[in-house]
Amino acid sequence: MTLDRFYPIFDDVDWLHRMLPLGVKLVQLRIKDQPGQIVADQVAQARDLCREHGTTLIVNDYWQAAIDTGCDWVHLGQEDLDDADIAAIRRAGIKLGISTHDRGELDRALALEPDYVALGPVYPTKLKQMKWHRQGLEKVSEWKGLIGDLPLVAIGGMSVERAAGAFEAGADIVSVVTDITWNDDPENRVRDWLKATR
Numbered sequence: 001m002t003l004d005r006f007y008p009i010f011d012d013v014d015w016l017h018r019m020l021p022l023g024v025k026l027v028q029l030r031i032k033d034q035p036g037q038i039v040a041d042q043v044a045q046a047r048d049l050c051r052e053h054g055t056t057l058i059v060n061d062y063w064q065a066a067i068d069t070g071c072d073w074v075h076l077g078q079e080d081l082d083d084a085d086i087a088a089i090r091r092a093g094i095k096l097g098i099s100t101h102d103r104g105e106l107d108r109a110l111a112l113e114p115d116y117v118a119l120g121p122v123y124p125t126k127l128k129q130m131k132w133h134r135q136g137l138e139k140v141s142e143w144k145g146l147i148g149d150l151p152l153v154a155i156g157g158m159s160v161e162r163a164a165g166a167f168e169a170g171a172d173i174v175s176v177v178t179d180i181t182w183n184d185d186p187e188n189r190v191r192d193w194l195k196a197t198r
């Protein structure tokens with residue numbers, strides 16, 4: 001299993017309807033602050049759409065919805081791990097990506113045998129307030145040295161222009177939100193990302 005190098009994140013399945021036809025092959029559905037039924041509907045729609053397009057879907061946070069709808073991947077942060085039933089996720093055959101920000105978190109993640117590790121924010125992010133301001137490319141290289149063959153996702157303040165540097169530093173995959181969703185022409189930005197990561 002090889003994940004695509006371009007890993008955009010969207011907060012609603014409407015974005016997937018727009019972006020998957022352009023050739024996105026790896027995507028995260030990151031829903032926040034929605035009632036359970038909306039989450040379940042969105043995840044089920046995203047699953048079907050991703051199957052149609054041959055795209056790998058990663059469900060953020062909502063691991064139970066991912067199990068219930070037969071999804072293949074979830075992404076969990078450190079706080080999500082406090083409540084998640086990792087054994088149930090694994091019993092369902094679901095693969096797992098985990099966020100990390102420091103060595104303690106990386107050790108905790110590695111003990112769970114994740115299918116990828118994410119490091120962020122590589123650059124400052126405008127998406128959300130975080131305890132960490134900027135990890136830098138040096139930390140991307142350090143993380144790659146520590147995790148070896150396990151795929152490393154670089155996230156936080158990433159842009160088309162910054163992607164090559166992250167790959168050179170050791171990232172296998174670059175993940176991005178606002179460089180696309182806050183762009184005046186998100187479709188065109190995705191086309192640029194696809195060119196830069198193929």
Ligand SMILES: Cc1ncc(COP(=O)(O)OP(=O)(O)O)c(N)n1
Nearest residue numbers: 060075076077078099118153155175
């Ligand atoms: C690829 C990727 N990396 C990191 C995150 C952040 O996850 P988390 O720390 O749980 O924060 P939220 O995204 O849930 O706010 C991610 N979603 N994806």
Ligand SMILES: Cc1ncsc1CCOP(=O)(O)O
Nearest residue numbers: 120125127156157176177178
């Ligand atoms: C969810 C998350 N986790 C670490 S950085 C980040 C935000 C990424 O958003 P952007 O690509 O807009 O900086």
Ligand SMILES: [Mg+2]
Nearest residue numbers: 061076077080
């Ligand atoms: Mg989370």
